[in-house]
Amino acid sequence: MMIFTSPVETIAFEGHSFYVKRDDLIHPDFSGNKARKFHYFLENDFPHITKVVSHGSAQSNAMYSLSVLAKMKGWEFEYYVEHIADYLLENPHGNYKSAIDNGMKIHVGRGGPTPTNQNILYIEEGGRQKEAEYGLKILAQEIMDWQKENNIAELNIFLPSGTGTTALFLQKSLNIEGVVGVQHPTVYTCPCVGDSEYLKKQFFELEEDANYHPIIISLEKKHHFAKLYKENYKIWLKLQQQTGVEFDLLYDPLGWRVLLAHPEVFSKPALYIHQGGVLGNESMLPRYERKYGR
Template identity: 55%
Template sequence: MKYTNSKVEEVKFNNKKIFVKRDDLLHKDFSGNKARKFYYFLKNDFNNVTKIISHGSSQSNAMYSLSVLCKIRNLDFDYYVDHIAEYLKTNPIGNYKEALKNGMNIIVKEVPKNIDKNSIFIPEGGALEEASFGIKILANEIITWAKETNLKDLKVFLPSGTGTTALYLQKYLPFEVLTCACVGDEQYLQKQFLELEEENHPTILNLDKKYHFGKLYKEFYEVHKELKEQTNIEFDLLYDSKGWLCVNKHLNNSKSDILYIHQGGILGNISMLERYKYKYD
């Protein structure tokens, strides 16, 4: 299984033609931007490594993808969190439930400062230089597709957490890469970029309203439903809802062709949709 070379679909959303790169369909278990970020660890051999260590939230997409990676590579997986909600412990769901099924060892405390030589440490969200390995392959797929379809004036859009995927795409693509900050604000995203690369940063788009990551917003729920109805594609509620609101605001009248990168994360929708339906339906 290659876990690369996803298809591109043409859709119409609010009467605007947009191309969607379906990285959500790379593989049923190992897909989206995390499959690209962690591809380096899938394809390379690491002598004597028996464990991967990471940290973040208990419903993280990266957590689930790393649990799949460790299962494929037959590695132990220690994942550190600052807490697990009681309702999640008693009613496992979504990324948390599936990562546990894959053998994740979840630990409620701070990540140890000293990592032994038989372990690999992967920072929260996969914000690391090795991510460029898989993202360069994604960039080459986009370049090949653009040539085959004779698209010269192309803008590539994707929402960002740490911004790692957008950053490395801009490094390897001849097209402008646009993104929006979903986890922190624009300053947070710029800081994340600078930690990995000094230049070639993507363009950050913003909305008039400030959004806090993980909170529920009626407009996020509404655009999610509209996307499903108009494109027949399910998008992620945490990142893509804000992403498509940015597309509507900034790119709806653009003369350039737009390629939207669908980065997966659909498993996280299970718990998010329960919360949205309880609040708004």
């Protein structure tokens, strides 16, 4: 059985001290927020399921994690994308190559899977569904146990969001799960796909009670998902130099930029959730190097 725990490390970055929850270290092939989101499907038996089907982008972290899950469970895996870049087809790498190596069958074109077959497990893009709450409850308990063991009376938590599923269910679980002598931490997040209104909509589709929603913070300047920004590349390089930790190049640079722009988050001890996804750097880093140099 896979052990779903991860260490908490202390890092110094840009003159501030942070705790980092290293969910990227859960397992070499099944880690980060996708391991938490898909924990329910890994831990439970689904004797009637023979195939898992999902959709999204051709370099999705969720796509790769689902390919690992399918391989572990002995399921087929089919994935739908609207487009695959010619360069990626000619030079398979990153999440795409690893998922193909795990047996993924990919379908290209508009439209996606139709959930009609009871032998097929359908997963929403990015793992955005109720079952994700199962693994996030475990993460919440880990955090509060660690908080108590280290006598941290108050704690702010930060993580960048795509669909917002991880941040939402983490805050909800922290509010519900209690540990004696520990104040419920506050979760802050920023939108990396779309804007704050988009993220709020995602929260409400999964949880109607706004008391369970994380606090959304952002930069004033609009950010386009997956676009190359010199500021993102620079802060990613700084993180490597100052902390020795490799972060994801798609979500984490914006996350750290937003975090540093909002000192209210680290007015209390601050815990950054490292959500993995570093395999995607195989595709993002060459793009940055081509544009901005090494």
